[in-house]
Amino acid sequence: DTAVSQTPKYLVTQMGNDKSIKCEQNLGHDTMYWYKQDSKKFLKIMFSYNNKELIINETVPNRFSPKSPDKAHLNLHINSLELGDSAVYFCASSQKSTSSEQYFGPGTRLTVT
Amino acid sequence: AQSVTQLGSHVSVSEGALVLLRCNYSSSVPPYLFWYVQYPNQGLQLLLKYTSAATLVKGINGFEAEFKKSETSFHLTKPSAHMSDAAEYFCAVIGGGSEKLVFGKGMKLTVNP
Numbered sequence: 001d002t003a004v005s006q007t008p009k010y011l012v013t014q015m016g017n018d019k020s021i022k023c024e025q026n027l028g029h030d031t032m033y034w035y036k037q038d039s040k041k042f043l044k045i046m047f048s049y050n051n052k053e054l055i056i057n058e059t060v061p062n063r064f065s066p067k068s069p070d071k072a073h074l075n076l077h078i079n080s081l082e083l084g085d086s087a088v089y090f091c092a093s094s095q096k097s098t099s100s101e102q103y104f105g106p107g108t109r110l111t112v113t
Numbered sequence: 114a115q116s117v118t119q120l121g122s123h124v125s126v127s128e129g130a131l132v133l134l135r136c137n138y139s140s141s142v143p144p145y146l147f148w149y150v151q152y153p154n155q156g157l158q159l160l161l162k163y164t165s166a167a168t169l170v171k172g173i174n175g176f177e178a179e180f181k182k183s184e185t186s187f188h189l190t191k192p193s194a195h196m197s198d199a200a201e202y203f204c205a206v207i208g209g210g211s212e213k214l215v216f217g218k219g220m221k222l223t224v225n226p
Contacts, residue, residue: 041151042219043203102214
């Protein structure tokens with residue numbers, strides 16, 4: 001009965017590879033997000049989708065491409081992985097309201113070697 | 114642009130002592146403010162939020178925060194620390210026309226026996 005789930009929890013891969021992280025929420029929320037948490041614990045938004053429509057697209061490399069097949073799912077595909085992509089990636093969801101709290105998934109720790 | 118400042122990176126208290134984690138915000142309009150907690154190797158969990166209803170906000174696990182417009186602050190407190198409170202705490206702001214949740218850099222709380 002996990003509210004926001006992500007797979008995989010850990011991802012270790014080599015530079016140059018392409019990988020995907022999947023996210024699903026069963027809260028009935030309209031909006032989903034991807035955040036990146038760096039080694040210093042700093043959290044920054046990457047993307048946001050509302051009802052499958054991209055509404056926030058921060059200045060991230062275009063090697064990162066989000067895809068939302070439906071409003072309960074938001075996947076993150078990363079091409080040509082680089083060492084600097086190593087981080088923890090969090091998915092989150094919320095109601096479509098600025099004052100609504102965001103519910104976070106458990107995170108995916110990506111390590112690029 | 115909205116921002117929050119969490120001065121310092123680490124706070125250490127004794128079990129049973131007062132917990133005070135400071136957060137100052139910068140916003141041109143009244144914002145929505147949040148405190149999240151992150152336990153080791155987990156996602157973020159909402160502690161409490163301010164959405165202009167009441168200036169003193171009570172959250173989970175005995176935490177509360179007071180919104181002070183004159184001081185642009187939203188400090189988090191707990192009267193008596195418990196060992197289980199050891200975690201990373203993040204203050205965050207959203208609003209004023211922006212749909213991005215902006216996080217502070219976090220504060221690691223250590224509770225000593």
